[in-house]
Amino acid sequence: MNELVQVNMHEAKSQLSELAERVWHGDKVVITRAGKPYLDLLPHIDTPGARKPGRLKGLIRISADFDKTSEDIIDGFEGDL
Template sequence: MNELVQVNMHEAKSKLSQLAERAWHGDKVVITKAGKPYLDLLPNVDTPRARKPRRLKGKIRMSADFDKTPGDLVDGLRAVYEALAVLMFPKPPQIPCGSGLARDGDPPFNNGPAISNGAGLAISGYSRLVGSRGE
């Protein structure tokens, strides 16, 4: 747009909303009084405040052990993690040899190697389900 719009004070009072929209979209709106430019209507543009280094110096304190996690919190999180792992990865049922579902001589499910989920929790008993190569 970028048009120059000049209006007198009386007209500006009655059309303030429309003039504000035009100013917001880039038009230069000048309000006149007695035929002479009196006011410029400009959109409000936030200007970022200049950064003052060290303005909070001495106001923020951090303990020397801020990066050490309390042991009871670690134990609590570990218990929650293990409970979720049990819910997400329940143990498969044991199928005894000779039941018709496993061949005679096959070991039961829970005799296979453990599978680790990468977070330190090993889940045993899945070797027969995923195959001998860990697929």
């Protein structure tokens, strides 16, 4: 579909179910007031849950030599200074 639908506030009140279905099928619905755009009707999108620090504790393993960088790699970054 993907149509732009403009309805006044009174029409929106009486056709809310139909307008909601149109939004779910991809149409953009704009509710007008006094002939000017007033509201956009949008589908609900779930927001991600709050972060919980430590939820991966015990699931990630870091090698014992993680922070030891070999000299050839350091030389590759720093070059001949």
